[in-house]
Each structure stands twice: as C-alpha cells, then as structure tokens.
Amino acid sequence: MLEVMKIKCTNLESHLQEINKEEHKEIINSNQFGLLSNFDTRKRARLEHFPTAKKPLQVFVKTHPNDESLMVKDGYQWRKYGQKVTKDNASPRAYFRCSMAPSCPAKKKVQKSLHDKSIIVATYDGEHNHGVSNDSFKSSSSTLNDSSISTYNKLSTILNGKETINTRIRDNVKQQQFGYEKHIMIEEYASSLIKDPDFTTVLVKAIAKTITGQEHMRQGLNLNLNLSEE
C-alpha cells in the first residue's frame, strides 16, 4: 500500500508542479506591472506551503504516551548518535544515522509532538543508497497485490468523511497481518497527507474525474490517477 501511495503522490506532485509553474508565471506577470493583489499573495503563500521534493520527509507515528524510546520501525536499521533538548519542545530530539550500509547518507531526527505526546515525528534527511531490510520490515506485497479495491475504499472514505481512516485501515491492515506499529505508521502517513489542503483538492479532482469519466471503474478496481492527461 505504501508503494501504491508513493506512486500516487509522485503523480500528484508532478501534476502540482505543472500547476505551480503556471501560477508562478501568473505571479511574475502581475509583478511586472508592480502589482500584487491579495489573491496573488494567497497563491504565493500556498505555493510556499506545499512541500517540495527537497523538503525532508516527515512521518508521524502514534505510540504509547509513556513510551520514551523514540524508536520508529521503518524497515531500516538506525544507529543513534545524539540527543538534544530543543528550545521549542521539552521532549528530547534523537538523531539517528542509517547503519545498514557504512556509506549510507540517510539520517533522521525523531521527537515527540509538541501538542500530542502520543505522536512522535520522524524527519528524514538524505536518501538510502541500499535496499530495505526484509527481516525488520517483511514485505507485504504478496498480500497486497489485490489491494486496489481496498485502496479505493480507503480514499473514498477519506473523501466522504463517513468513517475515520483509522478504523478502516486498521481493519484491513490487521487482516493482512501487518505489525501494529506499521499500520499505525500508515495511518499517520495517510492522515498527514489528507490534512494537506493541496493534496486533498487535487485528489478530489482526480477521483471525481475517474469516477465520472470512466464508468467501468465503478467498482473501484483500479484507481487511475494519471493526472498528466488532465
């Protein structure tokens, strides 16, 4: 499911980059005349708000509020190399380096959420130059190959707001023998995505087009988000 979501996000990002390019052109054009309306200001703020490819990935993981370990099982082996108490958050921030490969530049910072002690925030820097461990994060692709319909159901649920994502994903994921922490991570990842107004706006457009334009997909067997055709 993570792979599917990653592909969808890639499609969405490329689509948004196209939109951003056009909006930047509009802003530049309006600035050429020395004018910047409130509307333009809002658009620029939104452009700056949307995460770019260079922005470090943040993952929100739900844990027990009393759990002080700051450990996030994400399939890689991490070696802790530092811990600091930061000014804006009483919870200590832990620094980890990937220990699966000696030359791997990947790093991450883990800190409890300022507002919710039961949520820890992992900020990833750099990319891994090696594969993921099968031992610590067993591939679920064998059980998720037929997950298109559940993916569609989950996204529909998000959009309809009739049921919390936690409930449906937890049921689906537990049935497919995910570990507890992994399905929590997926929940938080999906939750963070749907809190992004840009993400949901484009997602709604794409899914609406898919539903209305492709009647044969009414059973949600294929969530086609090929936005480049829009």
Place this chain on the structure above:
DNA sequence: CGCTTTTGACCCGCGC
C-alpha cells in the same frame, strides 16, 4: 567482542 546507546563537549551557522 562487537555493536549500540548515552551524554557532555565541541563545532558552526545565524541573528544581533
């Protein structure tokens, strides 16, 4: 014994 964690010291960029 080898790897990981802990933790105080150090480095360095940034704002004033």
Place this chain on the structure above:
DNA sequence: GCGCGGGTCAAAAGCG
C-alpha cells in the same frame, strides 16, 4: 565579535 541553539563527535557504559 558574541551568544544562542541545532547538529555532530567521541569516549564510556551497556547489552547480547
């Protein structure tokens, strides 16, 4: 130049 704060280093301790 100085102080602050985030990030990193490295020695010691812990652990299997």
